[in-house]
Amino acid sequence: xxxxxxPEKGIDMHAAVALLTELSPLDLSRWxxxxxxxxxxxxxxxxxGMVLLVAIMQTVWVRTGDEKFLKLxxxxxxxxxxxxxxxxxxxIVQEFQFGMxxxxxxxxxxxxxxxxxxxxxxxAFFFEATFIGLWIFGWDRLPxxxxxxxxxxxxxxxxxxxxxxxxANAFMQNPVGFEINEAKNRAELTDIGxxxxxxxxxxxxxxxxxxxxxFAGAVIASVSAYHLKRRQSVAAMQTSLKLGLWTVLAGGLGxxxxxxxxxxxxxxxxxxxxxxxxxxxNTASPAxxxxxxxxxxxxxxxxxxxxxxxxxxxxxxxxxxxxxxGLNDLQAQYLxxxxxxxxxxxxxxxxxxxxxxxxLGFLSMIIAAVGLFLTRKGNxxxxxxxWNVAIxxxxxxxxxxxxxxxxxxxxxQPWIVFKLMKTSDAVSPGINGVDVLISLIAFTAIYxxxxxxxxxxxxxxxxxxxxxxxxxxxxxxxxxxxAY
Amino acid sequence: MQLNEIWFxxxxxxxxxxxxxxxxxxxxxxxxxxxxxxxxxxxxxINTIGPVWDLxxxxxxxxxxxxxxxxxEWYASLFSGFYLPLLLILLALIVRxxxxxxxxxxxxxxxxxxxxxxxxxxxxxxxxxLPALLWGVAFANIVQGVPLNADHVYTGTIFTLLNPxxxxxxxxxxxxxxxxxxxxxxxxxxxxxxxxxxALATKVxxxxxxxxxxxxxxxxxxxxxxxxxxxxxxxxVSLIAGLxxxxxxxxxxxxxxxxxxxxxxxxxxxxxxxxxxxPSSTDAAFSLxxxxxxxxxxxxTVMTWxxxxxxxxxxxxxxxxxxxxxxxxxxxxxxxxxx
Numbered sequence: 104x105x106x107x108x109x110p111e112k113g114i115d116m117h118a119a120v121a122l123l124t125e126l127s128p129l130d131l132s133r134w135x136x137x138x139x140x141x142x143x144x145x146x147x148x149x150x151x152g153m154v155l156l157v158a159i160m161q162t163v164w165v166r167t168g169d170e171k172f173l174k175l176x177x178x179x180x181x182x183x184x185x186x187x188x189x190x191x192x193x194x195i196v197q198e199f200q201f202g203m204x205x206x207x208x209x210x211x212x213x214x215x216x217x218x219x220x221x222x223x224x225x226x227a228f229f230f231e232a233t234f235i236g237l238w239i240f241g242w243d244r245l246p247x248x249x250x251x252x253x254x255x256x257x258x259x260x261x262x263x264x265x266x267x268x269x270x271a272n273a274f275m276q277n278p279v280g281f282e283i284n285e286a287k288n289r290a291e292l293t294d295i296g297x298x299x300x301x302x303x304x305x306x307x308x309x310x311x312x313x314x315x316x317x318f319a320g321a322v323i324a325s326v327s328a329y330h331l332k333r334r335q336s337v338a339a340m341q342t343s344l345k346l347g348l349w350t351v352l353a354g355g356l357g358x359x360x361x362x363x364x365x366x367x368x369x370x371x372x373x374x375x376x377x378x379x380x381x382x383x384x385n386t387a388s389p390a391x392x393x394x395x396x397x398x399x400x401x402x403x404x405x406x407x408x409x410x411x412x413x414x415x416x417x418x419x420x421x422x423x424x425x426x427x428x429g430l431n432d433l434q435a436q437y438l439x440x441x442x443x444x445x446x447x448x449x450x451x452x453x454x455x456x457x458x459x460x461x462x463l464g465f466l467s468m469i470i471a472a473v474g475l476f477l478t479r480k481g482n483x484x485x486x487x488x489x490w491n492v493a494i495x496x497x498x499x500x501x502x503x504x505x506x507x508x509x510x511x512x513x514x515x516q517p518w519i520v521f522k523l524m525k526t527s528d529a530v531s532p533g534i535n536g537v538d539v540l541i542s543l544i545a546f547t548a549i550y551x552x553x554x555x556x557x558x559x560x561x562x563x564x565x566x567x568x569x570x571x572x573x574x575x576x577x578x579x580x581x582x583x584x585x586a587y
Numbered sequence: 588m589q590l591n592e593i594w595f596x597x598x599x600x601x602x603x604x605x606x607x608x609x610x611x612x613x614x615x616x617x618x619x620x621x622x623x624x625x626x627x628x629x630x631x632x633i634n635t636i637g638p639v640w641d642l643x644x645x646x647x648x649x650x651x652x653x654x655x656x657x658x659x660e661w662y663a664s665l666f667s668g669f670y671l672p673l674l675l676i677l678l679a680l681i682v683r684x685x686x687x688x689x690x691x692x693x694x695x696x697x698x699x700x701x702x703x704x705x706x707x708x709x710x711x712x713x714x715x716x717l718p719a720l721l722w723g724v725a726f727a728n729i730v731q732g733v734p735l736n737a738d739h740v741y742t743g744t745i746f747t748l749l750n751p752x753x754x755x756x757x758x759x760x761x762x763x764x765x766x767x768x769x770x771x772x773x774x775x776x777x778x779x780x781x782x783x784x785x786a787l788a789t790k791v792x793x794x795x796x797x798x799x800x801x802x803x804x805x806x807x808x809x810x811x812x813x814x815x816x817x818x819x820x821x822x823x824v825s826l827i828a829g830l831x832x833x834x835x836x837x838x839x840x841x842x843x844x845x846x847x848x849x850x851x852x853x854x855x856x857x858x859x860x861x862x863x864x865x866p867s868s869t870d871a872a873f874s875l876x877x878x879x880x881x882x883x884x885x886x887x888t889v890m891t892w893x894x895x896x897x898x899x900x901x902x903x904x905x906x907x908x909x910x911x912x913x914x915x916x917x918x919x920x921x922x923x924x925x926x
Binding site: 184185188189191192193194195196198199201202203204206207209210212213214215216217218220221222223224225226228229230232233234235236237239240241244245284289291292293295531532533534538541542545549553556557559560563564567579581582583584586587 | 687
């Protein structure tokens with residue numbers, strides 16, 4: 104930069120202009136998509152998981168009349184809503200970006216990729232946005248059971264929405280149900296059933312849902328631990344602590360089982376990604392699973408590592424001596440098939456993201472199991488550090504989820520649609536670097552500010568805890584129960 | 588009727604639905620500094636759209652996704668071409684959405700409540716006015732045509748879009764949505780604020796009428812069609828009739844007429860466009876049409892089934908939501924102290 108800012112001459116405008124014109128729309132668009140997607144997906148998992156748990160809490164209240172569950176419904180419903188608004192407004196950005204920054208991608212696959220997105224809108228998103236409004240504001244407008252039905256309808260909408268989006272993403276990982284129209288130079292849909300039952304989507308969906316449920320459980324456990332540490336609302340918070348911790352365990356178990364299925368699907372459809380997850384350079388049978396490795400700084404060779412013999416073979420093939428293809432062999436195959444180029448993703452990212460994803464998931468489950476053991480039979484006499492671990496462990500699953508997506512998306516590179524289109528060919532031809540720099544800065548700034556405000560509001564709602572249920576007096580009958 | 592013609596209609600329907608619904612949300616948002624004398628007034632205004640603004644906003648997502656699925660080439664050229672205006676719309680919608688959620692929660696984190704609310708009120712105003720203006724600029728430019736090269740790539744800049752016709756289009760949507768929102772307020776509130784909204788609707792509505800009439804005549808001169816003429820005439824008549832109904836305190840009729848105005852006015856733009864979808868001002872041969880921009884027959888067939896089954900269902904449950912929240916909001920209905 105010092106060639107722009109001269110100590111005597113001030114700013115060298117020519118150099119500055121030269122720098123701006125050299126900005127690459129491709130690199131900036133990739134950073135923007137990564138940033139906005141990771142950010143969007145901090146909120147989405149909590150929505151996916153929490154909507155189910157809130158629906159369960161409200162159901163228990165409606166069926167048993169136990170007011171404790173009404174209070175819990177209101178508290179976690181509030182946290183769910185603060186979070187939902189962010190998921191909604193940042194979601195619009197995701198859809199618009201395909202056209203704004205990746206228009207050649209949209210031209211090439213829109214005929215296929217647009218269908219699940221439009222189905223998501225017509226079948227799921229309308230549904231969830233409508234019923235969530237009915238649930239939030241309908242407390243005194245709807246009969247009790249109809250109101251309960253609205254939160255279940257929201258759950259259905261949220262989950263269907265997730266399915267269609269994952270089906271669209273699965274097409275990028277494992278394109279199916281299409282043929283190339285040479286004259287129009289685009290992929291055209293030939294089988295919508297194949298797109299919607301893509302083996303990657305079928306496995307990615309339960310993995311996403313269970314991991315999200317795990318995150319919601321960790322948040323509930325964290326909020327409960329905060330209040331139990333201070334002996335506030337003990338009856339309600341003991342119940343929610345137990346619910347939260349069991350949810351982490353159950354969600355975690357589901358995440359492991361579905362992750363196993365997803366791993367098999369990945370080996371079938373994207374062997375390069377599995378090899379990159381393991382930094383397995385040469386084809387091996389049996390293949391060992393590396394738990395930890397220290398390499399030279401360039402990542403080319405290994406200094407020290409801990410491995411579990413045969414485990415990678417088992418994960419990839421469900422046999423202990425199955426063959427797992429290595430990076431070098433796959434690179435050679437792809438060179439022959441797709442011409443010159445580097446077909447390996449960035450190995451250190453895929454290797455560590457994959458490990459940390461699993462490690463954080465297991466860590467969260469261990470914390471939950473220990474927590475259940477320590478608080479068994481209603482015991483609250485825990486050392487302070489134990490409560491603090493429970494309180495601060497809420498973000499662990501979402502960090503794992505984020506790393507999992509970084510692995511999934513960066514492990515697909517250099518492709519935007521695996522074996523069909525490279526990311527470098529997908530960027531909008533008409534946009535210039537300055538425009539994308541402006542949008543990248545704008546999104547970063549606004550998302551940064553919102554993250555701070557959002558966290559403060561979420562923490563405030565969590566720390567306030569359960570509130571007494573207000574009964575309206577007669578002269579308050581015409582007041583709105585819920586209002587902005 | 589061909590499938591791509593049906594999808595031109597469906598995309599038109601979804602954008603019109605979006606403008607009708609989010610249009611009054613924008614109008615309500617813009618009215619905050621004009622009608623909201625104190626915090627209770629402003630809360631009355633915000634709560635008229637409280638339960639529905641997010642489902643109204645959903646329409647733009649569905650419209651965008653349907654455009655992507657049915658006319659990928661149009662979606663790609665339009666969204667990448669209008670990069671900066673769409674960025675501003677996105678930022679505005681983000682700011683408006685979170686402002687609704689956050690404005691009442693300042694006290695929970697010990698903020699200076701007055702300043703906190705004032706900040707988010709301005710974010711609601713800007714977050715409403717900016718999209719109301721920019722959607723008009725965008726649609727006017729779509730109808731007028733923009734520089735597209737042989738690959739259908741936009742070759743202009745943001746300043747290309749800020750031409751007289753485009754800016755006039757923006758002022759039309761700005762004032763029309765504002766009038767629409769004001770009439771909506773008269774329908775949804777009670778007491779003093781209702782009367783002030785009615786009076787302001789007349790003033791803004793007269794401005795909207797002059798601007799819209801100029802714009803629609805300009806559009807007809809440039810792209811005459813019989814259908815466009817009928818729709819434009821209907822738009823003008825229903826806008827004037829709506830203002831008369833508003834003046835004579837017939838809120839329901841006035842609001843229905845404003846809905847009809849937006850439907851016919853935006854409809855006349857789609858009529859002016861047809862069979863083009865994104866005309867090129869560089870060379871007519873480079874224009875995108877319903878033929879060269881559309882998806883394959885198979886995709887359109889699948890999506891037609893989805894749309895034909897889902898749209899009536901969507902309209903039913905959204906209609907039910909509006910029925911559930913049909914009550915008027917007044918100063919009396921705002922709970923004290925909770926925010």
